[in-house]
Amino acid sequence: MKEVLIILxxxxxxxxxxxxxxxxxxxxLGVSKNLKTAMGMSMSVIFVMVLATVITWPIYHLxxxxxxxxxxxxxxxxxxxxxxxxxxxxxxxxxxxxLYKALGVFLPLITTNCAILGVTILxxxxxxxxxxxxxxxxxxxxGFMLALFLFAGVRRKVDQAxxxxxxKGLPITLVSAALVSISFFGFKGLxxxxxx
Amino acid sequence: xxxxxxxxxxxAILIPVGIAAAIAxxxxxxxxxxxxVFALPVDQTLEEVRSALPGVNCGxxxxxxxxxxxxxxxxxxxxxxxxxxxxxxxTAAELAAILGQAxxxxxxxxxxxxxxxxxxxxSKRFAYHGVETCxxxxxxxxxxxxxxxxxxxxGDCAAVCPYxxxxxxxxxxxxxxxxxxxxxxxxxxxxxxxxxxxPKHYNAYTVTCKNKWPGGQTRKxxxxxxxxxxxxxxxxxxxxITMDGPLAVIDPNLCTHCNKxxxxxxxxxxxxxxxxAEGTDGYPKRSRQEDDPVTPAPALVSGQTTxxxx
Numbered sequence: 001m002k003e004v005l006i007i008l009x010x011x012x013x014x015x016x017x018x019x020x021x022x023x024x025x026x027x028x029l030g031v032s033k034n035l036k037t038a039m040g041m042s043m044s045v046i047f048v049m050v051l052a053t054v055i056t057w058p059i060y061h062l063x064x065x066x067x068x069x070x071x072x073x074x075x076x077x078x079x080x081x082x083x084x085x086x087x088x089x090x091x092x093x094x095x096x097x098x099l100y101k102a103l104g105v106f107l108p109l110i111t112t113n114c115a116i117l118g119v120t121i122l123x124x125x126x127x128x129x130x131x132x133x134x135x136x137x138x139x140x141x142x143g144f145m146l147a148l149f150l151f152a153g154v155r156r157k158v159d160q161a162x163x164x165x166x167x168k169g170l171p172i173t174l175v176s177a178a179l180v181s182i183s184f185f186g187f188k189g190l191x192x193x194x195x196x
Numbered sequence: 197x198x199x200x201x202x203x204x205x206x207x208a209i210l211i212p213v214g215i216a217a218a219i220a221x222x223x224x225x226x227x228x229x230x231x232x233v234f235a236l237p238v239d240q241t242l243e244e245v246r247s248a249l250p251g252v253n254c255g256x257x258x259x260x261x262x263x264x265x266x267x268x269x270x271x272x273x274x275x276x277x278x279x280x281x282x283x284x285x286x287t288a289a290e291l292a293a294i295l296g297q298a299x300x301x302x303x304x305x306x307x308x309x310x311x312x313x314x315x316x317x318x319s320k321r322f323a324y325h326g327v328e329t330c331x332x333x334x335x336x337x338x339x340x341x342x343x344x345x346x347x348x349x350x351g352d353c354a355a356v357c358p359y360x361x362x363x364x365x366x367x368x369x370x371x372x373x374x375x376x377x378x379x380x381x382x383x384x385x386x387x388x389x390x391x392x393x394x395p396k397h398y399n400a401y402t403v404t405c406k407n408k409w410p411g412g413q414t415r416k417x418x419x420x421x422x423x424x425x426x427x428x429x430x431x432x433x434x435x436x437i438t439m440d441g442p443l444a445v446i447d448p449n450l451c452t453h454c455n456k457x458x459x460x461x462x463x464x465x466x467x468x469x470x471x472x473a474e475g476t477d478g479y480p481k482r483s484r485q486e487d488d489p490v491t492p493a494p495a496l497v498s499g500q501t502t503x504x505x506x
Binding site (some may be wrong): 035059063064067072075076079080084086087090091093094095 | 211212215216219220223224226228230231234235236
């Protein structure tokens with residue numbers, strides 16, 4: 001139980017996918033403008049991250065590893081994730097229209113998101129078991145959500161601030177993203193001690 | 197030599213290729229099956245309704261955009277096909293045909309700016325050197341003009357107009373009624389709430405003023421403002437004119453175009469729309485003459501009494 005919590009919280013806070021590992025920056029900058037789209041995007045990311053892990057972990061351990069094909073993982077994972085998202089989209093459209101509407105355009109958008117591929121590959125690299133992998137994916141998704149929500153608040157302040165002309169738009173956004181990222185370094189070393 | 201290397205490593209190539217191909221094949225088959233099993237019946241009606249709408253997404257119909265209106269029409273939540281003012285009567289007829297309704301009567305509308313306080317008629321209270329938008333000027337002591345109810349003239353409305361129907365001349369905005377498609381975008385853009393939708397017929401009488409000051413104060417600040425003298429209110433035979441405090445308001449639905457108010461108005465604050473081009477549906481497609489930018493909008497000439505409503 002303790003180990004599960006450590007994996008979960010370190011995925012959310014210490015190894016935050018956006019702010020510490022710098023994965024998934026594109027949706028992070030793209031949809032953090034307001035909370036509503038941030039919510040839709042985050043839910044889709046969590047959803048797809050967990051499902052992608054559920055599919056890719058068995059494929060790696062049952063198919064690729066026994067055949068000595070670990071080097072194929074990136075290609076196969078991309079293939080599997082892309083098809084998976086497509087499949088989910090077709091399924092949701094028919095079976096759960098409200099959820100399909102809520103996730104909206106974000107579902108196909110994150111098909112090739114590096115954060116999704118990143119979490120599946122990191123699960124393999126960290127030699128997590130199946131359960132731990134799912135927890136890690138969930139944590140990564142929640143961390144993405146946290147980063148997006150925090151940054152949506154920061155951006156609202158930045159939009160109202162009187163920014164020098166050459167800093168307007170993307171430059172000031174990236175600078176403030178870096179500052180938020182630095183603040184997350186404060187969590188380093190926190191997790192090991194919190195569950196002592 | 198090369199050939200033997202290839203021969204030796206043949207299984208090493210074939211196995212990964214085979215596995216990758218097998219996975220791709222399985223995924224492809226699953227996707228094809230899924231798309232058949234979960235296929236949604238494509239709604240032909242929705243597509244047709246959507247393509248009949250102009251696609252401006254202006255929101256004049258009251259929905260979020262053309263898609264929203266099409267959805268509501270298809271689902272039967274809305275049965276009124278004449279809500280699309282940019283599309284005009286053509287679109288209404290087309291929609292009625294698709295949805296199997298009778299062709300509705302369509303009253304074309306036009307945006308109308310309730311101000312004629314040009315620089316000839318008004319003055320400036322102070323020199324404004326701020327951001328040149330009406331919204332910004334409105335926040336600076338309600339703008340620099342002597343009349344704080346009147347048009348500021350920085351053209352926020354002109355900026356949002358997708359048809360280029362609004363132009364600024366002599367310090368106030370004018371609407372070219374021939375280009376206006378009544379999308380109502382300018383109504384939301386005006387910080388003074390001066391723009392309203394008017395029925396676009398030959399004689400649409402309006403009090404072209406929105407000020408609520410007492411008469412004396414109006415006189416000081418604008419020579420063409422409504423001074424609240426109530427003369428039009430008293431003379432109107434059909435009860436179309438009401439007094440909103442010191443401001444006369446004409447209800448275009450009750451107005452019978454008798455021209456009496458126009459004659460008694462001492463400040464010429466009441467105007468009348470001009471005839472449309474002959475034989476059109478209300479939206480003649482001709483552009484404003486660009487060579488004379490300081491003339492008032494051609495549709496809004498005061499005091500024309502030579503022609504009567506047909």
